[in-house]
Amino acid sequence: MTRGETGRPVRKRRNQYHHGDLRRALIDEAARVIGARGVEHLTLRAVGQQLGVSRTALYRHFADKASLLAAVAAEGFRQLRTDLAAAWEERGGGRAGMDAMGIAYVKFAVERPSYYRVMFGGLLDAERVRCDELVEHATAAFQVLEDAVIAQQRDGLVHADDPAELSRYIWATVHGIAMLGIDGQLRHEAGGAEALMRFANERLRTGIALP
Amino acid sequence: MTRGETGRPVRKRRNQYHHGDLRRALIDEAARVIGARGVEHLTLRAVGQQLGVSRTALYRHFADKASLLAAVAAEGFRQLRTDLAAAWEERGGGRAGMDAMGIAYVKFAVERPSYYRVMFGGLLDAERVRCDELVEHATAAFQVLEDAVIAQQRDGLVHADDPAELSRYIWATVHGIAMLGIDGQLRHEAGGAEALMRFANERLRTGIALP
């Protein structure tokens, strides 16, 4: 039997009312609007209208607007994880793989600034929105980085610090570059966030590589 | 003649209608609400009511809500600059001063998460909100860091890279730690963002210090 990415069986269902999968359609449409015009222009009414559905139909699938945003953010982390893993593997890991991951991360953020902000912008009250799916996908994305760090430690390329701590440090650096780039705070940097990431790859390395 | 921080002459004016300085009062009240309940709870109507003023009085001093937020952000950068300069000078500069600046920065962000987000959260469309005051204060805050880097280069403590580039790299790291901390993404870190900053001070140093 074919299975969806959630692991639940996928069945071609007859369209009830309007959609086979309104939930999916809502997330996609929300992500589209966010990517095209920014979160601040996302209204549930317009989403419903675009999908040919009443403006309250959405509440059958999401508790509120924040929950929809959380689902969009989860989708973002899933994609980010894919991008990071691809960058690492394309270079066959090692230092080149690590550098490529940093660049891929920054690229992801800079190319979809609004999307990235939904993932990290604090629109989702960490306490209130109990979205296990979001935490799960975010953790999985981070795990790609930590696995890379552990692999490099095994190969003697990187300090034998606590890999989780070391990974958090690297994550913070890359995240900071991405955020500053999105905010336009790197306007004096010739090559933008990507150029700063290349510089960071150099300085980060001499910081974390064994002597 | 006494002068305000903008360089314009300060004169004790008679209260017109309700306030001697409604603009100042609006910024303070907005900052108070943001600090206490978050930006998402800030409404112009409530601000006016709290100040005993009509809900449209504000438009005499700000073009719109975004402009008010920009003024609040500018105030934040002014305070951040003060905190950073104090940390640097208290330790008499050098490595200890640099470390203290990092900690002070993260503390600033973690203690006023909503405030910090207004400064960096992208609520101010960098293109649309032409707020020279904001850019000015943000630049001044960054300058404190760059001056510290230059001083350390002079003392032979730090790599002779382009100081602006090096400062941006350090800023990104600290900013990333602050942001992840605010977002609750460091929940697995025992001492929170501050602990990660201490770790970063170690690893950052071996990255940027001369051998």
Next chain:
DNA sequence: ACCTGAACACCGTTCAAGT
């Protein structure tokens, strides 16, 4: 189960009118 329209309690912003 899933969807609907009408209604509620909000917003930011505009504007003619006041002092």
Next chain:
DNA sequence: ACCTGAACACCGTTCAAGT
């Protein structure tokens, strides 16, 4: 100049009612 109330065009969300 600075402030005002009424009005406009929106929001997210609730809810009784439909299929």
